[in-house]
Amino acid sequence: MRFVSHSEEETQSIAAGIAAESSPGDVYALKGDLGAGKTVFSSGFARALGIDEPIRSPTFTIVQEYVPRCDRLPDLKRLYHLDVYRVPDSDSALAFGVDDFFDDESAITLIEWAERVADILPRGTVTVEIRHLDENSRGIVVSG
Ligand SMILES: Nc1ncnc2c1ncn2[C@@H]1O[C@H](COP(=O)(O)OP(=O)(O)O)[C@@H](O)[C@H]1O
Numbered sequence: 782m783r784f785v786s787h788s789e790e791e792t793q794s795i796a797a798g799i800a801a802e803s804s805p806g807d808v809y810a811l812k813g814d815l816g817a818g819k820t821v822f823s824s825g826f827a828r829a830l831g832i833d834e835p836i837r838s839p840t841f842t843i844v845q846e847y848v849p850r851c852d853r854l855p856d857l858k859r860l861y862h863l864d865v866y867r868v869p870d871s872d873s874a875l876a877f878g879v880d881d882f883f884d885d886e887s888a889i890t891l892i893e894w895a896e897r898v899a900d901i902l903p904r905g906t907v908t909v910e911i912r913h914l915d916e917n918s919r920g921i922v923v924s925g
């Protein structure tokens with residue numbers, strides 16, 4: 782699926798549309814440069830799952846956990862929002878325990894800077910690539 786977003790709000794609503802199709806156990810790999818909109822996408826996704834808290838890149842903590850409130854997905858217990866920007870490589874990510882998040886079948890995982898740990902993403906990971914087109918426009922390609 783390909784989208785063009787012209788604003789932060791439009792990226793959030795595209796993310797909400799993807800979230801509406803999501804299921805517990807899903808992993809979403811968010812790729813794109815600094816400022817592409819990975820966190821904006823994550824906030825729209827989280828809001829669509831009934832999470833009202835502000836969403837920020839967990840750059841220093843690596844993971845932030847939220848509790849969804851979603852009538853459509855009563856078995857969904859957690860949303861994990863990861864940002865592996867500061868994780869040097871896949872081995873470090875495994876040492877941190879990222880696979881515990883990936884394997885949690887009662888959770889959905891969003892992972893920013895997923896290109897850094899591409900070789901350990903689980904089978905079935907959905908890739909979301911966000912590209913700068915101009916100041917307020919982004920190309921968003923969802924695959925997998
Ligand atoms: N169409 C758009 N979609 C998403 N963000 C946009 C868009 N246009 C401008 N922006 C701005 O780009 C920045 C994206 O930041 P952020 O989501 O934190 O990026 P990343 O997490 O990829 O580093 C925000 O300041 C946001 O307001």
Ligand SMILES: [Mg+2]
Pocket residue numbers: 819820838864893
């Ligand atoms: Mg971010």
